Amino acid sequence: MIPRRLTLDWPLAVLLAAGLLVFSLLLAVSVGAVDIPLDQVWRLIFRPDASNESLIVHTLRLPRALVALLVGASLGVAGALMQGLTRNPLAEPGLLGVNAGAALGLLLGVVFFPGLPGWGMVLLAALGGVLAAALVYSLTAVVGLTPVRLALAGIAVGAMLGAAASFLLIMFEERTRGAFINLSGSLAGRTWEHFWLILPWALPALLLAVLLAQQVNLLSLGEETARSLGARVGGVRLLVAGLAVLLAGAAVSVAGPVGFLGLMVPHLARGWVGPDYRRVLPLSALLGASLLSLADVAARLVDRPLETPVGILVVALGAPFFVYLARRTGQVH
Numbered sequence: 001m002i003p004r005r006l007t008l009d010w011p012l013a014v015l016l017a018a019g020l021l022v023f024s025l026l027l028a029v030s031v032g033a034v035d036i037p038l039d040q041v042w043r044l045i046f047r048p049d050a051s052n053e054s055l056i057v058h059t060l061r062l063p064r065a066l067v068a069l070l071v072g073a074s075l076g077v078a079g080a081l082m083q084g085l086t087r088n089p090l091a092e093p094g095l096l097g098v099n100a101g102a103a104l105g106l107l108l109g110v111v112f113f114p115g116l117p118g119w120g121m122v123l124l125a126a127l128g129g130v131l132a133a134a135l136v137y138s139l140t141a142v143v144g145l146t147p148v149r150l151a152l153a154g155i156a157v158g159a160m161l162g163a164a165a166s167f168l169l170i171m172f173e174e175r176t177r178g179a180f181i182n183l184s185g186s187l188a189g190r191t192w193e194h195f196w197l198i199l200p201w202a203l204p205a206l207l208l209a210v211l212l213a214q215q216v217n218l219l220s221l222g223e224e225t226a227r228s229l230g231a232r233v234g235g236v237r238l239l240v241a242g243l244a245v246l247l248a249g250a251a252v253s254v255a256g257p258v259g260f261l262g263l264m265v266p267h268l269a270r271g272w273v274g275p276d277y278r279r280v281l282p283l284s285a286l287l288g289a290s291l292l293s294l295a296d297v298a299a300r301l302v303d304r305p306l307e308t309p310v311g312i313l314v315v316a317l318g319a320p321f322f323v324y325l326a327r328r329t330g331q332v333h
Contacts, residue, residue: 076288185311
């Protein structure tokens with residue numbers, strides 16, 4: 001994590017994060033097969049006209065950029081909730097198998113329930129994430145919970161569920177034709193339909209997570225301490241875990257699994273503002289949204305005019321960060 005001496009004042013941290021968010025949104029709308037100058041982007045967002053650039057902004061770029069912001073915010077906050085809940089610096093939806101479980105649940109819906117509405121797909125993704133996380137914890141509890149063991153069990157379960165997803169992709173090729181690229185984590189082709197699909201799930205969950213920040217602070221102190229301070233540990237733990245899985249499931253349902261974002265963002269937020277989750281959670285939302293949006297811009301530029309799945313770029317950044325954190329824990333036995 002960033003040393004505490006670099007901790008920023010809360011108003012300054014919010015101002016910087018909000019500025020980065022606005023910049024990342026404008027850049028995401030500006031960059032593509034046809035670049036649009038940033039000053040025109042700002043004008044066209046609020047004053048659309050009959051030009052081709054306006055059509056590109058409002059039908060292609062803006063919905064994709066807004067989906068990226070919601071997915072990034074959801075994964076950032078989900079990671080922060082999981083780290084506070086488990087007191088595990090390596091916890092995040094991807095490493096605990098939640099993303100893989102959500103992706104498999106989504107794929108099962110595509111194969112066996114093709115007529116299911118969008119909200120049903122989100123619920124299937126969330127259910128898959130819950131079952132995956134339960135499996136990871138049950139496996140780890142047998143040998144003793146440590147941060148690294150939990151992460152390794154999550155990687156193993158994620159690989160197993162990924163293999164099951166690959167089996168479905170091969171056996172039901174016709175039905176899953178459009179799903180393969182999404183399983184690498186992609187924002188290509190996201191439309192207003194995807195935005196309106198994730199918004200009713202992500203926005204209330206993000207707001208509720210921020211309202212529960214003080215309870216997450218108590219949970220992060222340990223179960224006995226939390227009880228002594230008056231927290232209803234069982235109910236709060238269940239609610240926080242449910243919110244984290246719902247946020248991850250909603251993100252996966254529209255963008256596929258994007259690993260390591262939920263790992264990096266909370267550590268960056270704590271480096272900016274300290275360990276208080278009343279500040280970490282809203283900052284994780286802002287930073288997660290901005291970082292995924294910027295990664296999506298980079299994904300368009302790596303092999304232009306083709307696109308690299310944004311999930312691949314995020315993993316390329318997150319994997320070394322995971323190794324660094326794992327070495328710092330010093331709990332591999």
